[in-house]
Amino acid sequence: MKTSLLAISLLVLALAAGAQEQAFTNRATDLKANPDGATVKALPENTAVKVLQRAGGWTRVDAGGQAGWVRVFHLRFPAVAESGSTSSGANALSGLGSALGFGRQKSQNTTIATTGIRGLSAEEMKNASPDAAALQKLQSYRADNAAAERFAREGKLNPQKVSYAEERR
Amino acid sequence: MKRLLIALVAASVLPAAAQFGGLGNLLNKGVETVKRVQEANKEFSTEDEIQLGNGITASVLGASKLHPDQNLQRYVNRVGKWVAMHSERAELPWSFGVIDTETINAFAMPGGTVIVSSGLVRQLASESELAGVLAHEIAHVVRKHQLSAIQSSMNSDILAGIGKEAAGQAIGRRGGDAFGLKSAAAGAGVEAAKNGLFLRPLDRGMEYDADRMAIVLAARSGYDPYGLVSVLQLLAQVKGDGGGASIFDTHPAAADRIGELEKSMPAIVDRLPAAMPQLEARFRQTVK
Numbered sequence: 001m002k003t004s005l006l007a008i009s010l011l012v013l014a015l016a017a018g019a020q021e022q023a024f025t026n027r028a029t030d031l032k033a034n035p036d037g038a039t040v041k042a043l044p045e046n047t048a049v050k051v052l053q054r055a056g057g058w059t060r061v062d063a064g065g066q067a068g069w070v071r072v073f074h075l076r077f078p079a080v081a082e083s084g085s086t087s088s089g090a091n092a093l094s095g096l097g098s099a100l101g102f103g104r105q106k107s108q109n110t111t112i113a114t115t116g117i118r119g120l121s122a123e124e125m126k127n128a129s130p131d132a133a134a135l136q137k138l139q140s141y142r143a144d145n146a147a148a149e150r151f152a153r154e155g156k157l158n159p160q161k162v163s164y165a166e167e168r169r
Numbered sequence: 170m171k172r173l174l175i176a177l178v179a180a181s182v183l184p185a186a187a188q189f190g191g192l193g194n195l196l197n198k199g200v201e202t203v204k205r206v207q208e209a210n211k212e213f214s215t216e217d218e219i220q221l222g223n224g225i226t227a228s229v230l231g232a233s234k235l236h237p238d239q240n241l242q243r244y245v246n247r248v249g250k251w252v253a254m255h256s257e258r259a260e261l262p263w264s265f266g267v268i269d270t271e272t273i274n275a276f277a278m279p280g281g282t283v284i285v286s287s288g289l290v291r292q293l294a295s296e297s298e299l300a301g302v303l304a305h306e307i308a309h310v311v312r313k314h315q316l317s318a319i320q321s322s323m324n325s326d327i328l329a330g331i332g333k334e335a336a337g338q339a340i341g342r343r344g345g346d347a348f349g350l351k352s353a354a355a356g357a358g359v360e361a362a363k364n365g366l367f368l369r370p371l372d373r374g375m376e377y378d379a380d381r382m383a384i385v386l387a388a389r390s391g392y393d394p395y396g397l398v399s400v401l402q403l404l405a406q407v408k409g410d411g412g413g414a415s416i417f418d419t420h421p422a423a424a425d426r427i428g429e430l431e432k433s434m435p436a437i438v439d440r441l442p443a444a445m446p447q448l449e450a451r452f453r454q455t456v457k
Binding site: 021023035054055056057072073075076077078079122124125126128129130131132134135137138139141142143144145147148149151152155156157158159160161162163164 | 223224226227228229230231232234235239242243246247248249250251254255262263264265266282294296359362363364365368381382385388389390391392393394395398399402403405406407424427430431434437438440441442443444445446447448451
């Protein structure tokens with residue numbers, strides 16, 4: 001049981017260098033020169049695009065050789081099984097490899113276990129004994145308020161006043 | 170929230186009906202159970218909640234090791250603490266830990282401990298994405314989602330006894346003290362972890378709620394609030410195989426979560442600056 005779980009859950013991805021995140025428009029939308037800018041061209045639903053960059057509510061894409069911006073929510077990202085041409089292992093994996101490639105930092109070979117194996121299955125939690133020393137170690141990495149504030153300043157993070165939407169209604 | 174509690178209580182009452190028969194008995198038993206659960210909720214202090222979380226965290230770390238990169242641990246703590254400081258429970262002793270596993274997941278423990286897998290962190294592209302993930306988990310803690318789920322599922326006698334000496338000793342004997350954990354609540358956390366309670370999916374509504382709150386918390390902290398959306402688009406590409414405790418088994422489908430955010434985000438982001446930092450370079454300095 002355990003070994004078969006391991007076998008199906010370890011997806012070894014050989015990521016092709018230069019591969020880009022593949023997405024499709026999930027409705028008819030516009031390709032813009034800039035976020036909220038002039039329309040470069042109209043994109044029908046299900047247009048294949050490559051993701052180049054993300055900024056706020058906009059994603060910069062390559063749509064058939066033409067770069068421009070589309071709204072973040074107007075894109076859908078297909079799952080592996082959809083993007084692979086068949087359901088057999090090798091093709092599905094190369095599909096994922098290209099789907100996760102460029103634009104995200106990747107090592108050449110990434111192993112992704114998509115299920116909770118190695119320590120966190122229900123079965124293994126049952127047999128785990130609590131590790132108080134590891135808990136202490138985890139807590140030793142805590143940041144205090146001053147450290148967090150310094151870190152935020154370094155990153156030029158400017159706090160904003162935002163209330164939960166439901167409170168505003 | 171209340172509905173979930175009632176549903177679970179109702180489920181626990183059904184066997185009683187079969188045993189004794191009769192609607193009167195069923196109702197009495199139900200009222201009794203509700204009273205006991207209410208009692209348990211009332212007596213759960215913040216300190217108990219923190220200790221319960223410590224017990225669960227210690228158990229998780231007994232099964233899955235902390236990632237050895239101390240810079241990574243400190244970095245994730247700074248991002249998480251900064252976001253948590255903008256929540257309604259800023260005063261909790263927030264702790265963040267990266268476990269060394271390729272499994273893609275993140276967990277929140279009652280009391281303010283958040284665990285993310287190195288597998289998830291390495292798939293991210295920027296600090297604003299990490300902030301989005303941590304903000305989602307922080308939101309669960311702020312709303313006490315896991316605490317409520319654990320309270321609903323655990324034996325209410327144990328929970329009602331937390332903070333009371335006699336029950337504390339009983340739980341202590343069952344493992345709490347033996348592992349150097351401080352209280353009966355920590356012992357209850359160990360029990361909860363053993364039963365895999367924290368691995369169980371939360372109500373879908375709680376997940377959507379946490380996503381919405383995460384957008385707000387990230388924005389309050391000054392991050393590009395679309396970080397979480399970007400992570401969900403990433404998760405949409407990775408297909409879980411339904412084998413157990415991954416994010417794909419414990420959360421609604423990424424596409425559904427994105428759809429919910431499309432509805433709620435405009436009202437949240439309408440008055441924010443157009444461009445807010447993603448801090449991609451700082452992220453890549455630490456996450457290699």
